[in-house]
Amino acid sequence: MRIFLVTGAVLAGLLVAASPALADTWHWGPVKSADGKGRVTNGKIVGTAAGLKITGRLHDATAGGSCSWVRFRYLTDRGKTVYKSYKTCKAGWSAVTLKTDHVLSVEARVCRGTATAVTGRCSAYEGVWAQGG
Numbered sequence: 001m002r003i004f005l006v007t008g009a010v011l012a013g014l015l016v017a018a019s020p021a022l023a024d025t026w027h028w029g030p031v032k033s034a035d036g037k038g039r040v041t042n043g044k045i046v047g048t049a050a051g052l053k054i055t056g057r058l059h060d061a062t063a064g065g066s067c068s069w070v071r072f073r074y075l076t077d078r079g080k081t082v083y084k085s086y087k088t089c090k091a092g093w094s095a096v097t098l099k100t101d102h103v104l105s106v107e108a109r110v111c112r113g114t115a116t117a118v119t120g121r122c123s124a125y126e127g128v129w130a131q132g133g
Contacts, residue, residue: 033110034121037061038068051101063091074106105130
């Protein structure tokens with residue numbers, strides 16, 4: 001009886017150790033604006049059953065009048081390119097969260113702008129995530 005209990009405990013331990021994590025996680029960034037006054041860091045991507053949850057911290061190094069923007073560009077599994085932008089107009093850090101359906105790739109760039117629009121000084125798009133690596 002004792003042998004069966006020990007064997008069962010060892011098998012249970014092996015099964016738990018071999019089971020995959022509930023969600024895969026990747027890291028990305030940092031990305032800086034062309035003038036260096038805006039940046040996004042601490043990028044994290046979590047794969048979910050519904051798609052991806054992409055997070056980061058957007059920083060604006062200036063006070064008053066100008067804003068930092070992060071613009072995501074992603075390609076859906078249906079071949080459509082989608083753009084999503086987030087901004088912060090206060091000096092300091094702001095959390096950014098993008099939730100997508102299933103996608104083939106995600107890229108991000110950081111720009112400078114006003115409270116209503118990007119005005120320039122953008123970085124090039126940098127790869128955040130791509131299916132298959």
